[in-house]
Amino acid sequence: MIVLTLVSIIMMPVVGIKQGFFYHEKSVENRERLVNIQQSMKTFIQINGYLPCPDTNGDGQQDRISNLRCRDDQGQLPYLDLQVKANDVYGNPILYAVNTNADNTDILEACTSASLFGHSGQVTNTWQKCDTTDKRFCKLTQCQNACDGTCKHNEVVRQQPPYLHTLTPPRGMTSALNGALRVCGHQADTCKNKTPLSKVDANVVPVVIVSFGPNGQSTWQDCDNAYPEEQLNCNGKRYFNQKPLSDHFRHQLTWLSTPEIKTLINSHW
Known part of the structure; x- marks a missing residue:
């Protein structure tokens, strides 16, 4: 019994180290997958002149109302439209959050921050x-x-995309979100409209993509299953958290900015 106890004590650190390497390797592979998704989104908008809406029914394709505005501003990644893998490396769907005005009827107007989701119409x-x-x-x-x-x-x-124009807001590091999304960094205690920009990793962005990590299945079932610092990423709102990976924060995020998108298409019409 004493020998077994000693062996167990000796093996515990070894198991912990192996598990740590496993999670590290998975997170690196997952980061590469998110980078690939980001690049696919750039290619999509260069070809089509607009960004896809979220997939709200799980079929891998974007969902719109009457082929115009987005059905919702959050859902799963439209992986078939983007021609990427359906899930993250943990086998779970990836959250695709877009400008909260993307489901408004004025989505085609260039002075609307969500116009880069404009798909068709006059x-x-x-x-x-x-x-x-x-x-x-x-x-x-x-x-x-x-x-x-x-x-x-x-x-x-x-009459056709891109409906986005060079004057489309938001422009620059403004505190006015205009329906856009915000990702706060590890120095921010909370993430909201009044969070200092010095503690914000990404401001006024039109798209945020989130992998919920190894606990993704339970997080998709109920956001309350996520760790407290992760819950901002799954509560359906426009604010997101990005923290260093730890035992209590497994989410990984990426995004695109409006100025970045404007360089990819002809927005000088």
Whole structure:
């Protein structure tokens, strides 16, 4: 009995080390999968001029209402549209969260932050145009503050993607989310609209992709099954947490930014 006890004590650290290596290798493989998804999204928007909506019924394809706005702003990754693997390395679906305005009826308007999800249809954009520079603005006050001449009413009809334009908000590191998403870093105690930008890893982003890690199956069943620091990533809201991997935080995230997307397509129409 004493010998067995000693062997058990000796083996415990060895088992712990092996388990640690296993989780590390899995997390590295999972990170590579997320990077591949991110690259596939870039390719998708370069080809199609828009980003796909979430998959809300688990068939691997994006879901829209009347082929226009997104059916919901969160769901599973539309892996068939993106031509990527259906699940993370742990065999669980991947969360695909998009701009919370993507399910609004004004999704085609360039001055709407969710216009990069615009898929089809005709829209008349109503802008303000500076007569001395020909530069266009979403709001009259924006034009008046930047124009030395006169701001005039300007209408531009758009019938195909991309509906995103260079003036589409949000632009820059603003605290106004405009339906966009926010990922807070490990220094943030909480994540909300007033969280200092110095503690934010990604601000005003249109897309966040989350693998719930080895506990993904139970997390998909009920967000309360996740560890407290992970629950922000599965509660259906626009705020997300990114922390160093640990015994109490197994989620891995990636995202795309609006300025990054604007470089991939012709947004100067």
